[in-house]
Amino acid sequence: MNTKQQIIIAAEQTFDRHGFTASGMDRLTDAANVSSRTLYKHLGNKNKLMAAALKQRRERFFLALDVESVDALFARLADWSEAEDMRGCLFLRALGDTGAAVEEVKAEVAVYRQQLRHLVANLVVKETSSEDATDAVLVIFEGAVSAASYCGIAAIQSARASAAVLLKHLP
Amino acid sequence: MNTKQQIIIAAEQTFDRHGFTASGMDRLTDAANVSSRTLYKHLGNKNKLMAAALKQRRERFFLALDVESVDALFARLADWSEAEDMRGCLFLRALGDTGAAVEEVKAEVAVYRQQLRHLVANLVVKETSSEDATDAVLVIFEGAVSAASYCGIAAIQSARASAAVLLKHLP
């Protein structure tokens, strides 16, 4: 079994559930079921672990969102929300939690945002032959992620319908 | 001068900028320009200070968003984003930062979300004679707040236009 991966997966969940700064190394080692010595051997320090957890989330997230249309994007997001608790964008939260003071975290957040924009832009171009609606769909996507944390899956279904309307009727 | 208010206002900014758990009492007393003894006399403890800062943010936010139409709502949000740095919803972040383990924070977040929903629902009813589009507008609002943290005011302008289209063309 891959110990490093096991640590990172546990950390992704722990940071999401309990916060980045508020999650001490004790809680992280307990969640991963490894000694602190092993964790430090594999990850170096807490900042690098945060970055690794974010990278893991990003890869898992975009794997789940590997789709061919905007509608499918929101359908997959709905699937995600049924499998995982929604607590708002983990990357936005990581930045706020750490006060944007951790370089490793800032870098990972930047990569995520760039990747999300590219994904949305590509889908929008495919359907409208223009990038113009990218921001609009991006806003709805971010809104769905945020609102799902207290409106549940209804927020995502609403977002899905809204996106369809927008792609038809936006200038 | 009202010392308590001065402490709370400084705390609102400090928590927003540096995170809730990551902001120590030293930083909070420094920002408020008071001694730690004074802060504790007025606020009791850190959890209560967090709640007070969130209440302050809520009141300030809804005062800025005291409008008569959905379009004006987004216009005011754009004004807000030009006066303040956007780092995503402070309430969502407070919940994630503390791992939803602080009752005082959970309560304030619940009040905020309820008030936001009521505001949006009232505006939507006024314009469409139905509450049906509430979730859709709520999603766009949340998305504007989140996306503005890295897309700037363009996200809010895009959200404003999207909301107008939706109110016209949603079933």
Next chain:
DNA sequence: GCAGTGGTAAAACGTTCGTTGTACAATTGC
């Protein structure tokens, strides 16, 4: 058989955390 690898447990490092105690200064109302 033995070096190498990859893990454990437990204690300790110095620092920072949230919070309180003590002692003192400035302003105010009667």
Next chain:
DNA sequence: GCAATTGTACAACGAACGTTTTACCACTGC
């Protein structure tokens, strides 16, 4: 003039933090 109020500075508390050290165990391949 004096008591009350409201603030300060500063040191201390025990606990928790991130990190490292020390010593030890189990498995692997040659």
